[in-house]
């Protein structure tokens with residue numbers, strides 16, 4: 509069959525309140541043209557993030573009821589631990605309330621002033637947690653990742669020569685090597701199995717542990733199956749096991765590829781490091797058999813991990829984004845290609861060339877999507893990255909808008925509606941105007957800055 513259908517039926521629904529463009533203009537003005545200030549009830553299709561927004565399955569809700577809330581030694585923990593180990597056989601699995609908590613614990617131990625932590629591209633919480641210890645986060649993604657039109661199948665790959673050079677020259681300062689799968693900050697692009705293995709080999713040759721930020725591991729494995737020579741006949745589960753086979757540890761946000769609304773973990777093999785991490789966990793998260801989560805959350809994750817490696821699901825999941833990407837390309841909307849696993853990234857700077865970067869073309873497009881169609885997306889550009897510590901501003905590398913797809917939440921007609929909203933914007937694009945910032949905090953301004961549209 510030609511149509512790849514949603515491989516699930518809907519048993520519980522959440523109504524969407526349909527607003528009008530007039531209402532939304534008013535709501536935008538009240539929120540200072542910042543979409544983080546809009547109430548979710550006033551959003552028709554919410555593509556702000558794929559994190560924590562999954563629809564849980566009937567089996568997961570059943571598991572929530574089974575959750576055991578014992579302070580120590582809950583059976584929920586053991587079910588969670590064995591579900592993680594089924595895919596990623598690390599010796600120690602330490603639950604955390606979400607991904608950034610795992611990062612904070614890890615880097616509070618191995619980070620510190622003068623240290624360098626290389627990755628393909630650090631996600632912003634990972635970068636933040638590294639920098640908070642006084643260490644430096646270094647991005648070493650392959651050159652193809654910087655060209656939105658380059659069709660390279662694995663634009664999340666690490667530049668192995670640069671990694672080798674960095675470890676040769678500055679190895680003494682590097683506590684571990686990290687790779688993010690898929691590379692969220694680089695457009696949700698996958699990392700090949702060959703590159704993961706080679707990066708681990710380079711790290712180990714220099715005596716460094718190799719860690720994976722595994723947030724979207726299943727989407728990455730699906731891309732390996734579809735795109736990497738020799739992998740097509742293998743099961744996703746086997747590919748996942750191979751992805752982690754050479755790693756010494758991982759951080760994880762269960763809010764992505766575990767279908768959970770909250771949760772995460774730090775997993776690793778080194779006993780001394782695990783000990784230090786558990787001691788830290790007890791201070792900041794909780795006892796090591798619940799780590800900042802309720803027992804029921806651990807059970808939801810355990811079931812979610814079994815469901816996420818389902819190949820029918822992954823085929824549909826990745827196809828949804830490709831479908832939207834193809835339709836946008838046909839409309840002449842520039843998107844980052846190939847389309848990523850969890851989101852479609854629109855190149856707003858190229859879509860709105862009459863809006864200079866310091867008038868925030870990404871924000872202008874995100875605001876227009878909301879006004880025209882009630883769609884909420886996220887600017888990833890000059891608003892997010894343009895403010896320097898000394899208070900001056902510079903354009904970000906790119907001005908993108910991320911349309912992140914919650915898992916199992918929206919249907920194909922929601923996708924068609926999104927495309928229609930873009931069709932309308934394409935017709936009137938030269939009428940769209942940039943914005944100016946009227947107030948902003950000194951850090952992470954994208955969450956709370958207030959804007960005003962330029963005339």
Ligand code: F0G
Nearest residue numbers: 557559606607608631633692723761763
């Ligand atoms: N690593 C990656 C690659 C991520 O995408 C995220 C979160 C984290 C770590 C942190 O996990 O949110 O559970 O603390 N990304 C979300 C997003 C917020 O919208 O991309 P967390």
